[in-house]
Amino acid sequence: MSTTLQTINDYYRERPSAFYPIDTNPIRCGEAHFNINMRKYCSFKIPFNRCDFYKISLIQGTGMFHYGNHAIYIDKPALFIPSPSVPYYWECDSLDQHGFFCLFNVEFLTEYVHFNQLHKTSVFKEWSKPLIFLEPEELSLVRSYFSQMYEMAKSNYPHKYEAIGSFVNLLLHHVLMHRVDDIKPEETKGSTRIYRLFDELLNRQFPLDSPAYPLQLKTPADYAEQLHVHVNHLNASVKAVTNKTTSTLIRSRMLLEAKSLLLYTAWDVSAIGYTLGFDQPSHFHHFFKKLTGLTPLQFRQQPKQDIL
Template identity: 55%
Template sequence: MSDQLETIEDYYNRLRKNQMKMFDSDDFETGKSHFNISMRKYCSFKSPYNRRDYYKVSFILGKGTFQYGAHQLYVDRPALFFPSPHIPYSWECDGDLQEGYFCLFNQEFFNGNTEFNLFKKTSLFKEWSQPIVFLTDEQAQLSNLYFEQMYKLNYSTYAFRCSSIKSHLASVLHLALENRVDDINPDELPANVRLYRLFDELLNKQFPLDSPAYPLALKTASDFADHLNVHVNHLNSSVKSVTHLTTTQIIKERMFEESKNLLKYTNWDIAEIGYTLGFEQPSHFNNFFKKHAEVSPLKFKSTV
């Protein structure tokens, strides 16, 4: 796997360096929810082989080749492309006729709507999924409609444009899931990816949390290792080899994401939320949340 990681900031800097004005990127702030969309006819004809720290969804009308991890994927008909952020890829156009759209968004945007939670339990954007979904003519027309609306909304002054963009993006993701019949068989995956997949499925099955009466069961890397009947060091090394993150980092990030959702969308008090997430003392949850959000849970709740 390539160790080169391109951030959204790196990507925008590369566009500016090459004097490519595909879209306005002035509103990007690290750590803040971010979404952007562009027509593909403004793309460069070759992108570097890197991992990305952001999500990208492309609606491709045109021919070209993806180098995706160890695989070469040729696109010669309408398709949707959903790469995993953990797998390096590059794209090279085959011919001048390139149409369609692509959008990119960061983790904060993906986490900012509970409607997206169900997609985290699917194969989309995962290392074991096929990243290309080929489309029929009817599906291509539908995809074009969704992306065209997102493009218009992104540059509109409509007060609820962000919510509408997320709804259209969710429709694209649903369309992909309806057609996803060729994901990689678990038996064909490397052992480290198989173990990471089991961990990922266990982690996401625990969310969303429905009631303080049913607190989080698996909270630590050791909890997951015991449940999977493997040594914690083996789990840690497998997860890190795939994601470049530790098992604990992934668990804590998912807990933090859920804590924000509970603060936003429930009337539970701070102590109940902390207890449901596995913190026996409210002060421990308070410290955990402040470390990640740089504000207290109470202040966060009062501003949403």
């Protein structure tokens, strides 16, 4: 199984036409995207690499998930909430497969889901359990959420993505209700434990509420000092779990916060840059344009695009 990072556009190109979700137009960088379809074309072995998008599946049908280094047999209805950083594949043992799946990118989460709070939880994390088995009454509720998202996505309702975001929120909170038995830090191997502590510390820095309280932890060394580990040990642990560098994860979270502040506050660009720890506006300008292809002002001024 390749560990190459898979994009949403890659995902659509690699699937047979019968497997396509509702819309398959190419997604532009920085554009929010959501898609949903019925889970009925899955009677074959399907590999999934590390990806840059999120996915939630309602599985009705039996089969085996090979998730990271684990094999998990599915013999009752379940919600599957994989981490984007963990490769997996699904191998069904029955043609009787039903349910739904939806996929979306971080821009959709930022715009339509309460992601700043959810990002601090165990949802979509490498160390959390990816499956929740559903009792009959839960299955009815969860299936109703997917059905309403599916019908809403096909509609012409102008505010459908706000409504869909509400259902995604409900699904994720249903997941969190079951996370009382999540893997505890002391139960995990060393690298996973260090990564989890880093991830929790990183996400506690956000959201940023005021330029009077700028971001304090900005480099791997800052986090290593707080965690009382050597920076090389932190970097190795993060790389082992996510296949990404510590600096990349810090930059990604800073970029997510920058986009949120540009979209949802009236702060001027220089104030946003200062709050994110950039002493000079030009440094924030370079950081943002390098990662998005747009200047902060261009990102703020671009017209909203239809997602589907």
